[in-house]
Amino acid sequence: MSFQERLKRIIQLYDEILRTGHRTEIIRELQEEDDLFMLLLYSDMLGIPNPAFYYTLELYPHMLEKFHDWHTRMGMDKSPLTGFRCC
Template identity: 55%
Template sequence: MGNEGSRLARLKALLEEFYVAPYRGALARAKREEDDLFMLFVFAELMGVPNPAAYYTLELQPLLLERFHDWHRRQGLEHSPLDGFRCC
């Protein structure tokens, strides 16, 4: 009985992976695009784009500076677009 339960658990894991795998990339891409838009929203004021929520997003800038380099590289910018902030 224990061996059969183990095989059923492995079969369940295999079927779950089979059904989930095609969507994993699409969900990761959607999350990355959403994160990129959020980063643009947070750093918009520093790039000269008026941001109506600058008062609220200013608090988030120190928290997101660690991810800033990866973000601007993903956007196709070789160097930081900010004049006063050089990350590479």
């Protein structure tokens, strides 16, 4: 094993040690960002005016798979959107 490979492995190990303590915080923060994005994406359908509706309209087909996970995480047992079934 060359010096560069050992150094690279040491840096990877150091990075992993630093991330271990904060892994849950990172996951929670990424989930909060995802929840906020989903709220922005579907806010017009929920009755909240969305100034970026025209730009987010094309994202709906790509986000349908995540919609069920989002509304159950927000505490809604069934889809809050009328005419839109995911469960």
